[in-house]
Amino acid sequence: MRFMAGSKSSAIAGLWFALVLVLISCSGPETKPSGNAQSGVEQAVSDATDVYIYGYPLVTMDMTRKFITNYATVQGSRGPMGQIVKLRTYPAVDDHAVTAPNADTLYTTAFIDVSKEPWVFSIPDMGDRYYLMPMLDGWTDVFQVPGKRTTGGKAQKYAITGPGWTGTLPAGVTEYKSPTGIVWILGRIYCTGTPDDYAKVHALQDKFSLVPLSSYGKPYTPLPGEVDDNLDMKTAVRDQVDHLEVNNYFNYLAKLMKTNPASADDAPMVAKMAKIGLVPGQDFDPSKLGAFDKEAIKAVPKLAQVKIMEYFKKAAVPVNGWTYLTKNIGIYGTDYIQRALVTAIGLGANRPQDAIYPTSQKDAADSEYNGDSQNYVMHISKGDLPPVNGFWSLTMYDASYFFVPNPLNRYTLSSRNKFVTNADGSVDLYLQADSPGKGKEANWLPAPKAKFIPMLRLYWPKETPPSIIDGSWKPPAISAVK
Numbered sequence: 082m083r084f085m086a087g088s089k090s091s092a093i094a095g096l097w098f099a100l101v102l103v104l105i106s107c108s109g110p111e112t113k114p115s116g117n118a119q120s121g122v123e124q125a126v127s128d129a130t131d132v133y134i135y136g137y138p139l140v141t142m143d144m145t146r147k148f149i150t151n152y153a154t155v156q157g158s159r160g161p162m163g164q165i166v167k168l169r170t171y172p173a174v175d176d177h178a179v180t181a182p183n184a185d186t187l188y189t190t191a192f193i194d195v196s197k198e199p200w201v202f203s204i205p206d207m208g209d210r211y212y213l214m215p216m217l218d219g220w221t222d223v224f225q226v227p228g229k230r231t232t233g234g235k236a237q238k239y240a241i242t243g244p245g246w247t248g249t250l251p252a253g254v255t256e257y258k259s260p261t262g263i264v265w266i267l268g269r270i271y272c273t274g275t276p277d278d279y280a281k282v283h284a285l286q287d288k289f290s291l292v293p294l295s296s297y298g299k300p301y302t303p304l305p306g307e308v309d310d311n312l313d314m315k316t317a318v319r320d321q322v323d324h325l326e327v328n329n330y331f332n333y334l335a336k337l338m339k340t341n342p343a344s345a346d347d348a349p350m351v352a353k354m355a356k357i358g359l360v361p362g363q364d365f366d367p368s369k370l371g372a373f374d375k376e377a378i379k380a381v382p383k384l385a386q387v388k389i390m391e392y393f394k395k396a397a398v399p400v401n402g403w404t405y406l407t408k409n410i411g412i413y414g415t416d417y418i419q420r421a422l423v424t425a426i427g428l429g430a431n432r433p434q435d436a437i438y439p440t441s442q443k444d445a446a447d448s449e450y451n452g453d454s455q456n457y458v459m460h461i462s463k464g465d466l467p468p469v470n471g472f473w474s475l476t477m478y479d480a481s482y483f484f485v486p487n488p489l490n491r492y493t494l495s496s497r498n499k500f501v502t503n504a505d506g507s508v509d510l511y512l513q514a515d516s517p518g519k520g521k522e523a524n525w526l527p528a529p530k531a532k533f534i535p536m537l538r539l540y541w542p543k544e545t546p547p548s549i550i551d552g553s554w555k556p557p558a559i560s561a562v563k
Contacts, residue, residue, distance in 0.1 A: 125374040126381060128353050129327070133385040135350050136334035137322070137421040138221040141428060142263060143337055144318045146192045151312050153305040158188070161306020163200065163293070165191045167286040171274055172484070174492070180482040184492045185474050185538060186269035187282050189214075191291055195243035196262030196340040201254060201297045202241060205288035207234040211271040211471045211540065213435050215411075216241065219263035219341035221424055223411040223432050230435060230470070230541050240294060244342055251297060262340035266291075267429050271472060271540075273497055319425065327381050331357075332365040346415050389421045396422060401558040402447075403439040403537070407550050411435075433550055439537040445558035450535070452528035456513035456562040459535075463506030468554050471541030472496045475510065480532040487527030494526050512559060535559065 150162045158178065160166040167189050172182035193200045204214060204227060213228030227237060238254045243262050250256055272282045292301045313321060325333065338361035343351050351361065357378070358369035367375055396419060397404045406423070411432030413420035423430050427438070443449055444457060459475070467473035474495035477485050484492045494500075500508045501523050511517040514530045526535075537556055539549060547554035 121371070122373055122377045125357065125370060126377050126384070129331075129357050129378040129381045130385045130388065131417070132334075132350070132354050132357060132359060133327075133330065133381050134389060134421045135347075135417045136330075136337075137385070137389065138424040139219050139337050139341055140325075140330065140334055141318065141322050141424050142217070142219050142221055142265070143333075143341075144322050145428060146263060146265070147309070147312060148314065148318050150192050150306060151309055151314060153308055160191075161303070162192050162194060163291065164303050164306070165189060165286075165289055165291050167283075167289075169283060169286075170279065171272075171492075174484045174486050174490070177481075177483050181476075181478065181536065182484060183474075183476065183538065184274060184484075185271065185472065185495065185540075187272050187279075187286070189266075189268040189270055189286050189289060191266045193241065193264045193266070193291070194262055194340075195241050195246070195259050195264055197243075199240045199242040199246060199248075199250075199256075199294040200264075201251075201290075201292050201294055202239045202266065203290040204237045204239075205285055206236045207270075207285060209234060210282075210285070212269065213431070213540075214266060214268040215429075215431055215435065216257065216259070217265040217267060217429060218259050219261035219337065220413075221420060221428065221430075222260070222413060224259060225257045226432060226435060228435070244340075248294075250294075254297075260344060261342070265429070323382065323386055325382065327378055328365060328367060330382060331359050331367075335359050335361060335363055335365050338362060350415075350417070385421075386425075389418065389425055392418050392422050393426070399443075400439075400555050402443050402445055403441045403556040403558075405437055405439040405549075406430075407433045407437060407552075433542070434544065435541060437539045437542055437549055439539075439549075439556045441535050441556075441559060445560040448561070450512075450528070450533050450559075451531065452512075452514040452533055453530040456511065456515075456517075457528075457559050458562055459510040459512065459557055459559045461508045461510065461557050463502075465547075465554075465557065466496070466508070467537065467539050467556070468543040468547050468549070469496070469539050469541055470543055471539075473540070474538045475526060476536045476538065477512065477526050477528055478534045478536060479529050480534065482534060485527060485529045485533065489522075489525070489527060491525075491527060494524070498523065500524050513562075 149159045152159050152161055155164055155166055158166060158168055168187045171184040211229050213226055213230065215223045215226040218224050227239065239257045240250045240254045241264055242256055242258050244260060270282050270285065272278050343361065358366040397406050409416045409419045410423060410430050450457065472495060474493045476493045479485050494510055501521060502508055509524060511521060511525045512528050512535060514528050516522055517525050542549050544550055
């Protein structure tokens, strides 16, 4: 997950007023809007911006689905619709395909379309191993999350059904109803990274199954995936979404909503859509807008994107130099701006009860980290290690959110490490480029001789104090060594 800063708040108002001034100056006397017309244009742009933000997660999710599934067979971290992708190792240190990789879990994922029929997802007996299998709908809500925290380690079978589906399921199969046709199973299985544990997790991964309901209980071989040679597979998904022209964006959104409907609570937003000519399941019809409005809403994508990223400053206030979100994550309700923000900075976020990812870009003195000229320490008082039921880890990234090559091939410190403790029971973790000395190397997280970014991962954080969820536990600050 990568956090990004937004622009100054004045940019939003400035963009709007600049747009109005330009359009008015370019208009002839007969087309210049009157005071009331200007008010109407402002309302049209406001409505269109709200609709853009509302639809941003769905458009991004579907674009991501296309990007990941545009393959005939499973290849690495990608594969066709309806097939399980099983990552077999942590990403290599020189693998820059995905930002903020983790060295804690092996992803086990799949995209499915349940708009036509249900799919049956079978989880093997996982024993005591930590795992979670969050199921995201097209709007990025985690509508179900089987895993050690919620359903335990025994074997389980789920029929993931789509909107409006009714029918009878086989015995022993539990229904999980998806609000949308798009479903992304974004599973993670804990792994220590040793050859022996890799083998154990691989054996578990190979026992997962995913079949359409019509093939359940029968021999089933998935068909090769359909490949669209015209799909842009080089440009990042977010860039593709952000560069969609406003009419194309709204048209895409309207069509997606045919099989990925709005919720009952979204009725006011659906009414707002209608005002700008957007009806779910139909082509976008901008004819309902006046000529001036049609020109004005061309600025909506940039305006909305600035608004989304500007919200980051309100949603994520730094704590001891760490930035993270704990509210309205994974289940967003009508908090559309929060949902869009999380889509932009970390698509596929878990519910906070399952995982929280504090990220730090500045040290305790509010200075950027730089391993070329400075050593750092994260002092953890006795009994103040991250409070989790699952596990925690601290990962070192370079300025681009990739692993840092180092002589120890160590990219994280975590709850599985045996740390050297101080006389008072506290622990000092060393974030620096050079070894702190043999006696302290157990606590050393190698940094680059350049700028870097540390990230914490807390899986299944405790919900009773001390807890990061209620704020009664805060990540310790990282300080420069004087």
